Amino acid sequence: MGEFDLIDRYFKRPVRRAALGVGDDCALLAPAQGMQLAVSSDMLVEGRHFLPTVDAARLGHKALAVNLSDLAACGAKPLAFTLALALPQVDKRWLAGFSKGLLALADEHGCELVGGDTTRGPLNICITVFGEVPSGAALLRSGARAGDDIWVSGTLGDARLALEVFRGTLQLPAEAFEIARARMEQPTPRVALGLALRGIATAAVDVSDGLVGDLGHVLAASGVGAALNADAATQLIVLGAPASGAALGVEVQRTCALAGGDDYELVFTAPAAARKAVEQAGLASATPVARIGCIEAAPGLRIVDAGGAPLAQRFTAFDHFG
Ligand code: ADP
Ligand code: MG
Secondary structure, eight states, X not given: OOHHHHHHHHTOOOOOSSSBOBTBSSOBOOOOTTEEEEEEEEEEEBTTTBOTTSOHHHHHHHHHHHHHHHHHHHTOEEEEEEEXXXXXXXXXXXXXXXXXXXXXXXXXXXXXXXXXXXXXXSOEEEEXXXXXXXXXXXOOGGGOOTTOEEXXXXXXSHHHHHHHHHHTSOOOOHHHHHHHHHHXXXXXXXXXXXXXXXXXXXXXXXXXSOHXXXXXXXXXXXXXEEEEEHHHHHTTOGGGSGGGSOOOOHHHHHHHHHHOOXXXXXXXXXXXXXXXXXXXXXXXXXXXXXXXXXXXXXXXXXXXXXXXXXXXXXXXXXOTTO
């Protein structure tokens, strides 16, 4: 199968909203009046972002999910994406699975594959997503103000638990492992929540490198500090509940929740007066939200327990070159 047959077979579909899709030198998108285009790229490299053994459909899902998560963090509505793919060889089973997982998530979000590039090389997947947001309405990292609450969506830490099992540093009962593994391999981009938070949240970021590190970006961009309730965040590990049978120590739980990485949840800030509105946004988007701290004027991140006492444990964000 040649390059163009491969593209036709696995990645070319009838054009829907785009003015021009796969098959020409460029795709054409027609942004609506009064909207800004939100653009983001994320690359997935074998051995670094995913294990060689991962199921192809799950990998297709994840490759797009991590990109949609960036749109969500901006409060942008997904429109389209491009796919740049390096493949060591043409593996039809792999391509069928990958494109199925990828395009299923794309359809769920009405996000159209409009182009890309395909080449031979070590397995590498780079997606660029395009979304739209009313001019001036994007959620930025720079809008947090002293007195704002800090919120996070969904669950934290379970993806990291799965990674530690793969690394052999931790064991989980089979059922618990499957839960953790699904969180690692098939994250849920919080697109609906991002849209519902327009006009409510003052700042937002998605949690890809760990809560503490990504919240740190908001603090730096906003020129503020924060107190983060480690116990409130740690409660958000699904497998932290005794009923899961995972029996995790408190340090492990805190590390996974606060510095786990690969969560693809939204951490965002909103004025205390907007608590009802945030809860309403969570309900409207069927996304759990939890309050885990508050923004303060003094710079720096103070990690405290539920009683307000500082934590001795230190946390660091994931850094590819760190
Ligand atoms: P060019 O040489 O003009 O860059 P290519 O020959 O690389 O174009 O690709 C042909 C067409 O197929 C283009 O429209 C390109 O956007 C599209 N395309 C290439 N690879 C992919 C892919 N993996 N997924 C979707 N579209 C792709
Ligand atoms: Mg090309």
